[in-house]
Amino acid sequence: MAVTDTPPETVEAAAAEASEPRPLTTGLAAVIGSGDHKVIGRMYIVASLILGALVLGLGAGVAFESTTPATLELFPSDFAYSLFTLARLGGLFLVAFPLVIGISLVVVPLQVGARSVAFPRAAAASFWGWLLGSILLLVAYGTHGGPGGTGAKAIDLWTAAMMLIVLSLLLAAISLATTVLALRTNGMTLARVPLFAWSVMVAAVMWLLTLPVLFGHLVLMYVDHRRAGSILIGGSSQIFPAMGWLLRNPQVYVVAIPVLGFIADVAINLSGSRIHSRSAARVGITLFGVLSFGAFMVFPTQKVLDSPIVVVPAILAVVPLLAVAATVADAGRRAARFNAPVAYAGVAFLVLLLGVVAGAIGSIPGVLDAPKDATTSANIFFIGVGNAVLFAAVIAALGGATWWATKVGGRPAGDAVGIVAALVLLAGAVVATIPDMVSGITGSGAELIGDYRGGVEVFNWATLGGFGIFAVGLVLAVFSLARSMSAPEEGEEDDSPADPWGGQTLEWLTASPPPLENFDGELAVVRSAEPLIDLQEEK
Amino acid sequence: MSAGAALALPPAAPPARPRVLLVGTALAAAASVMAIVGLVGVYLAQRALVLHDGAPWLPDGASLPLTPANVAMGTMLLSAVTMWWAVDSVGRNDRPGAYLALGITMVFGIAVINSVSVEMARSAIPVSTTMGLLFYTINALGIAMIIAGLAYAAVMTFRTLGGEYQGRDREGLVAASLFWYVTIAVQAVIWYAIFVTK
Numbered sequence: 001m002a003v004t005d006t007p008p009e010t011v012e013a014a015a016a017e018a019s020e021p022r023p024l025t026t027g028l029a030a031v032i033g034s035g036d037h038k039v040i041g042r043m044y045i046v047a048s049l050i051l052g053a054l055v056l057g058l059g060a061g062v063a064f065e066s067t068t069p070a071t072l073e074l075f076p077s078d079f080a081y082s083l084f085t086l087a088r089l090g091g092l093f094l095v096a097f098p099l100v101i102g103i104s105l106v107v108v109p110l111q112v113g114a115r116s117v118a119f120p121r122a123a124a125a126s127f128w129g130w131l132l133g134s135i136l137l138l139v140a141y142g143t144h145g146g147p148g149g150t151g152a153k154a155i156d157l158w159t160a161a162m163m164l165i166v167l168s169l170l171l172a173a174i175s176l177a178t179t180v181l182a183l184r185t186n187g188m189t190l191a192r193v194p195l196f197a198w199s200v201m202v203a204a205v206m207w208l209l210t211l212p213v214l215f216g217h218l219v220l221m222y223v224d225h226r227r228a229g230s231i232l233i234g235g236s237s238q239i240f241p242a243m244g245w246l247l248r249n250p251q252v253y254v255v256a257i258p259v260l261g262f263i264a265d266v267a268i269n270l271s272g273s274r275i276h277s278r279s280a281a282r283v284g285i286t287l288f289g290v291l292s293f294g295a296f297m298v299f300p301t302q303k304v305l306d307s308p309i310v311v312v313p314a315i316l317a318v319v320p321l322l323a324v325a326a327t328v329a330d331a332g333r334r335a336a337r338f339n340a341p342v343a344y345a346g347v348a349f350l351v352l353l354l355g356v357v358a359g360a361i362g363s364i365p366g367v368l369d370a371p372k373d374a375t376t377s378a379n380i381f382f383i384g385v386g387n388a389v390l391f392a393a394v395i396a397a398l399g400g401a402t403w404w405a406t407k408v409g410g411r412p413a414g415d416a417v418g419i420v421a422a423l424v425l426l427a428g429a430v431v432a433t434i435p436d437m438v439s440g441i442t443g444s445g446a447e448l449i450g451d452y453r454g455g456v457e458v459f460n461w462a463t464l465g466g467f468g469i470f471a472v473g474l475v476l477a478v479f480s481l482a483r484s485m486s487a488p489e490e491g492e493e494d495d496s497p498a499d500p501w502g503g504q505t506l507e508w509l510t511a512s513p514p515p516l517e518n519f520d521g522e523l524a525v526v527r528s529a530e531p532l533i534d535l536q537e538e539k
Numbered sequence: 540m541s542a543g544a545a546l547a548l549p550p551a552a553p554p555a556r557p558r559v560l561l562v563g564t565a566l567a568a569a570a571s572v573m574a575i576v577g578l579v580g581v582y583l584a585q586r587a588l589v590l591h592d593g594a595p596w597l598p599d600g601a602s603l604p605l606t607p608a609n610v611a612m613g614t615m616l617l618s619a620v621t622m623w624w625a626v627d628s629v630g631r632n633d634r635p636g637a638y639l640a641l642g643i644t645m646v647f648g649i650a651v652i653n654s655v656s657v658e659m660a661r662s663a664i665p666v667s668t669t670m671g672l673l674f675y676t677i678n679a680l681g682i683a684m685i686i687a688g689l690a691y692a693a694v695m696t697f698r699t700l701g702g703e704y705q706g707r708d709r710e711g712l713v714a715a716s717l718f719w720y721v722t723i724a725v726q727a728v729i730w731y732a733i734f735v736t737k
Binding site for chain 1: 675680
């Protein structure tokens with residue numbers, strides 16, 4: 001026996017122990033202790049939607065604050081700035097990232113034919129770490145921490161909470177990227193990976209290349225604030241401008257990379273045929289991912305922001321969207337169908353296109369005036385750009401939850417309500433973002449300031465209305481999804497088809513909801529990017 | 540299409556992949572590199588700004604001797620050899636060799652932690668300076684990465700020798716060694732950017 005072999009008696013003991021049936025965990029313990037990627041994904045989705053309602057409410061409150069600053073103050077002036085930063089950072093870290101991760105955790109292992117997500121315990125730890133970090137972040141804000149805050153210990157808590165959130169998201173990114181890279185079923189080459197799974201892999205890699213820079217930055221902030229007397233960052237009011245690169249193009253695009261994968265997947269699956277131009281979409285998604293790298297913008301100066309390294313990617317980022325649009329158009333020609341997922345996909349694409357095109361225009365040196373206020377680093381125009389991208393990510397994630405509703409919740413989502421929700425979300429996103437962009441172009445003085453004090457008042461009212469409309473859309477979307485999460489009532493037929501769309505990728509092969517190990521029985525060797533079409537042809 | 544359709548074709552052979560741990564480790568290592576190299580970038584940018592203004596980068600009274608840093612870097616490079624030795628020993632089912640190689644690697648790693656800590660303590664660089672703030676933060680993160688690398692290597696060696704992997708199937712230890720080699724590369728960047736060019 002080799003020295004590294006396990007002694008036979010150990011094997012026998014382990015086998016005897018393993019053969020004893022273990023009681024199945026049920027109830028709350030099954031949820032809290034679960035390493036099942038579908039359960040973890042659902043928890044991410046539900047928690048981020050709850051936090052999304054909070055962030056959206058705050059966004060509306062801050063928008064209201066910006067409409068009548070002199071006559072009616074909703075929040076004390078020192079607190080308004082903090083809440084503004086919570087609405088902005090929360091939109092990214094408490095809503096968009098976790099919502100996209102939640103959908104990805106449910107769907108990606110199914111799409112690549114894996115029995116589970118890679119490192120399931122790390123995936124579970126990522127959710128609980130993110131949730132704890134989010135709660136601590138809210139506690140820090142509540143105790144006057146965070147950007148612009150006055151509580152020294154609360155600011156340290158804020159920084160630590162952000163570190164925990166970022167680390168947790170990184171864990172999820174490692175799980176997702178490894179699942180696509182190393183857990184694909186037999187025959188599924190990278191070229192055959194469904195486009196949503198591909199886009200999640202590209203996004204996860206970009207998160208792994210950029211979020212650690214933020215983590216290092218947060219460690220620096222923590223030491224700076226706690227030990228060095230804020231010598232580098234400056235006072236607490238400078239924390240948010242130092243993190244402004246996260247919410248500016250091109251970096252903010254990293255959260256929206258899976259939007260393109262979702263759009264392409266919906267179009268291709270509904271076409272019912274093999275779409276050879278899917279390669280164009282794959283290249284487009286990859287290029288969009290590469291162009292979204294913005295970690296070099298830490299401590300940005302106007303000189304850096306006007307340099308080709310920022311301007312060129314910002315302009316080029318429009319091209320990948322057109323590549324994906326070409327694939328979608330190709331697929332649409334084969335079989336045009338209109339349903340809730342198509343509505344969500346179309347709306348997400350339009351809102352993302354709005355953000356990316358506006359970002360390209362705004363990045364051209366000389367188009368926008370820089371704000372004169374030293375506490376901000378961005379023209380209010382870029383708030384509109386960042387919000388458009390975040391809205392696109394949220395809309396696509398809601399669309400994903402609708403498209404994969406039978407896998408996420410177990411039953412189909414309401415189609416008619418979903419269509420209405422998508423259209424209302426489009427109206428909300430447009431009305432909430434374009435006014436900020438217009439203020440940034442037409443303004444010349446204080447209205448250029450990139451926080452709640454900026455903007456032209458009439459446009460700020462429009463933004464407030466936009467947040468309200470988006471909130472209505474979110475409620476409608478949740479209402480349409482609630483049916484998919486609920487169990488059939490007594491006497492009601494369980495209408496949960498494995499494949500409600502006539503899809504071509506592996507997730508539509510398994511039952512709805514999927515079993516614990518995702519697939520009953522062994523999977524056949526995948527021979528193309530459309531394994532379900534292969535199966536139909538072989539019958 | 541029902542779930543039973545999954546059985547429509549003969550079952551596939553088990554995937555020849557997966558090397559899941561190795562891929563995950565490579566991604567984690569890349570993330571670690573970005574965290575520290577990002578801060579080194581800030582260090583270099585801040586230093587360039589200060590030097591451009593004609594001010595000294597190293598605070599008055601502070602010193603940053605190169606000899607201990609060179610010794611630490613040399614030790615890290617040697618640990619690459621001993622880590623390779625550990626991987627090779629497991630591949631040859633040489634348990635004593637694996638323990639010895641891992642033990643020496645750990646001693647080297649601890650020696651580097653000690654050396655960097657002493658240098659940080661003796662440098663007398665005030666933390667309340669831009670240079671000091673970045674110096675301590677970057678080196679502390681570098682030490683954290685060394686500790687993580689050592690812990691990972693130790694766990695994987697024991698799991699391998701405990702029978703989880705066997706002979707040539709030593710993915711866990713190969714993954715740990717990959718993380719360790721990346722740690723050495725990161726230390727080299729810190730050594731050159733902070734200690735050599737000061």
